[in-house]
Amino acid sequence: MVELNLRRVRLNRHLRTAMRECRVHRNQLIQPVFAVDGIDGRETIAGLDEVYRDTPDSLLAQIEADLAAGIDKFLLFGVPRDKHLTGFDHGFASERIAAIKNRFGTDLWLAVDVCLCSYTTHGHCGVLNEAGDYVVNDATVAELAAAATQYADAGADCVAPSDMMDGRVGAIRAALDARGHERVTVMSYAAKFHSSFYGPFRAAANSAPAADNPLSDRSTYQLDPARPSDALLSAARDDAEGADILMVKPGLPYLDVLADLSAAIPKPWAVYQTSGEQAAIDVLAKHQLIGRDAAQAETWTAFVRAGAQMIISYAARRAQAILKD
Numbered sequence: 001m002v003e004l005n006l007r008r009v010r011l012n013r014h015l016r017t018a019m020r021e022c023r024v025h026r027n028q029l030i031q032p033v034f035a036v037d038g039i040d041g042r043e044t045i046a047g048l049d050e051v052y053r054d055t056p057d058s059l060l061a062q063i064e065a066d067l068a069a070g071i072d073k074f075l076l077f078g079v080p081r082d083k084h085l086t087g088f089d090h091g092f093a094s095e096r097i098a099a100i101k102n103r104f105g106t107d108l109w110l111a112v113d114v115c116l117c118s119y120t121t122h123g124h125c126g127v128l129n130e131a132g133d134y135v136v137n138d139a140t141v142a143e144l145a146a147a148a149t150q151y152a153d154a155g156a157d158c159v160a161p162s163d164m165m166d167g168r169v170g171a172i173r174a175a176l177d178a179r180g181h182e183r184v185t186v187m188s189y190a191a192k193f194h195s196s197f198y199g200p201f202r203a204a205a206n207s208a209p210a211a212d213n214p215l216s217d218r219s220t221y222q223l224d225p226a227r228p229s230d231a232l233l234s235a236a237r238d239d240a241e242g243a244d245i246l247m248v249k250p251g252l253p254y255l256d257v258l259a260d261l262s263a264a265i266p267k268p269w270a271v272y273q274t275s276g277e278q279a280a281i282d283v284l285a286k287h288q289l290i291g292r293d294a295a296q297a298e299t300w301t302a303f304v305r306a307g308a309q310m311i312i313s314y315a316a317r318r319a320q321a322i323l324k325d
């Protein structure tokens with residue numbers, strides 16, 4: 001004999017929506033944008049639908065369209081034309097920040113990624129020693145703090161260090177406060193893993209470590225995927241150094257980390273659905289193997305269920321189609 005028990009409440013669609021324990025709202029989403037110096041027109045990014053390498057003009061037009069679509073939070077990546085070993089110029093990114101804030105003011109919230117991998121000749125996230133086999137911690141932190149204060153001077157609402165050096169959150173917080181930027185928030189990439197899911201981003205940001213480096217990858221500063229305790233240490237340290245918002249990155253492969261850390265540290269949590277994760281969804285949809293919007297919504301629900309309040313997603317600008325109810 002068949003007896004309904006758990007299925008009884010699943011039968012009615014009104015009840016199904018009413019029983020949900022977590023919901024995703026458009027206002028939780030943060031849209032990454034790329035501003036690229038020295039290109040003639042906006043460029044597409046291999047693997048990512050409806051995400052572009054923007055010129056200064058196309059970036060403003062894109063943000064205007066995103067605001068009209070109900071997306072009001074952005075994470076800006078500045079990609080300079082000229083690369084250096086040290087002595088970096090953050091003018092291009094700073095000008096973009098000023099232009100965005102002049103045009104849109106408090107209609108939007110602008111976070112700016114703070115890192116050096118788009119700025120260095122070798123593609124590492126910091127300054128290398130002479131042998132080229134070590135990212136020098138403190139010299140890198142000094143450069144990052146200088147970049148963060150410039151971005152704050154230009155009007156950034158938030159700075160987001162993604163480099164994974166030790167002590168950068170404290171150094172950035174101190175540098176911001178010393179310049180009167182005590183209202184600028186720091187969103188730390190607290191648990192950023194050494195992941196294979198960053199591929200499309202590195203092409204977009206022109207930031208892949210050069211193949212001829214003695215240091216061929218980012219494993220000496222990003223976290224090992226098999227060491228969740230390092231994620232807890234890193235997040236607790238960034239919390240103690242004054243990070244306002246903490247982040248786990250990538251998203252889906254690290255839901256366990258997100259759940260554990262967000263339960264352990266009662267600060268706002270963000271999750272970064274990385275370029276490789278996005279491309280996986282988009283390519284499956286392109287081959288009609290999944291429904292693009294439903295799959296996207298499912299991943300966002302998983303992030304909220306695991307404890308994220310904020311989601312950095314390349315598909316944020318499509319939220320109205322994705323989040324139908």
Ligand code: PBG
Pocket residue numbers: 113115116117125162163197198199200201202207218273274275276
């Ligand atoms: C590096 C950085 C990375 C991303 C943003 N900033 C990762 C990396 O290159 O190691 C990844 C973003 C994505 O894949 O969407 N500072």
Ligand code: ZN
Pocket residue numbers: 115116117118124125162163
């Ligand atoms: Zn970097």
